[in-house]
Amino acid sequence: MNGRRGSGPSPIFFVYRRKCWTQERARKVTPQECASPRGFTDARRSRESHRGTPEDDDWGHTVQNVLHSGGNFKASERGHILKKFSPIENACLEALMEDILRPYVPSYHGLVEREGQTYIKMEDLLMGLEAPSIMDCKMGFRTYLEDELAKALLKPTPRKDLYNKMVALDSQAPTLEEHLQKAVTKPRYMQWRESVSSTAMLGFRIEGVTIEAGSVKKNFKKMKSREQIMETFVIFTKSRQDILVAYVKRLESMQAALKESEFFRTHEVIGSSLLFVHDRRGTANVWMIDFGKTTVTPAHISLRHDVAWEPGTHEDGYLLGLQNLIDTLQDTIQMVKENREEAVDGSAQEGEQTIGENEKMLLKGEVEVKTTNGENNALMTPIQPGNRTL
């Protein structure tokens, strides 16, 4: 496995990034605004004409906010990025530097201040990659904290923004009462998101993808089935077996470390992602990121991560999701092998064309990767809380 702490400059890989060069040269956006898609868009819209100062002349090399982040990142010097300070994430990264999981998380470099805001300085995981492809998978069967649920039960606070996001995806999803209020509570929204995506079935979901420095695709919210996810991995890796195999190996070693980890035993890992990164040269790696909702469990609880959650247990199902992810990738490798063998036989031209079409659609942002025979036609039985423990 390579891809860690490369020596070259971090690549610039988004369409918005390319637009940023032009805009920055025209002095319409600052490098800092370029650091996030949202910043870029806002700056472009307002047509501001200030310059800004590149940090350590290296803003252009900093890789940012790939898939989803409301402007939480900022450029730093080569090899590092800055993420808005959260005491929870900061404590996790500090603790992880002393844990067996250290090789699987971005290295932590303390806190820095920029323009009155505190940031966590951490390793840029895209450093050394050339036009990287990136996928963010959110892990676990539960994506909200027990505390959030308890608070919502005690004092329900229906939110209009979450209602709007819900109806945007499915106008039938809210109940009659929710339609009348035009608002839903956060746990209700999060549970619904789990149920329409693969989270509820598989314990992980794809949040976003970018392929070879292309634009960011986030249209995976309704992607539920293992088959759809396999197709997405095929598209994402362009059927490269070496990359798929590298991913599986990395996940297996991560899995072994997780089972030994003191940090993992004592933390409820909610809303954390695995970041898959690779490039055309075959550099590939997977990292654990986003510890903003990863919290220490009460002292008497030792978490297993491979059992169903019941309120009060703090279990998150992370290991079940990870096993399903590994199984899905292994099935993908098998599928790619079979496609290749058939192609050699001259009998798989149709299948190859399908993948090519899907790829085009994904790149154009039109994809809902289609299953051939409906939802959840899993090729194998997913591990779920209840049907198997590790």
Ligand SMILES: O=P(O)(O)O[C@H]1[C@H](O)[C@@H](OP(=O)(O)O)[C@H](OP(=O)(O)O)[C@@H](OP(=O)(O)O)[C@H]1O
């Ligand atoms: O993905 P969509 O459907 O947009 O829903 C988002 C994500 O779940 C966010 O998690 P993440 O940042 O991990 O993607 C979550 O932030 P939290 O992590 O703070 O729970 C948001 O909650 P609000 O920020 O409360 O809206 C929620 O609205």
Ligand SMILES: Nc1ncnc2c1ncn2[C@@H]1O[C@H](COP(=O)(O)OP(=O)(O)O)[C@@H](O)[C@H]1O
């Ligand atoms: N250390 C890092 N190096 C490079 N890219 C990162 C790093 N951490 C996060 N990212 C990118 O930023 C995106 C959002 O990260 P995340 O930590 O989930 O932020 P948020 O908490 O704002 O959602 C990820 O999907 C990933 O593409």
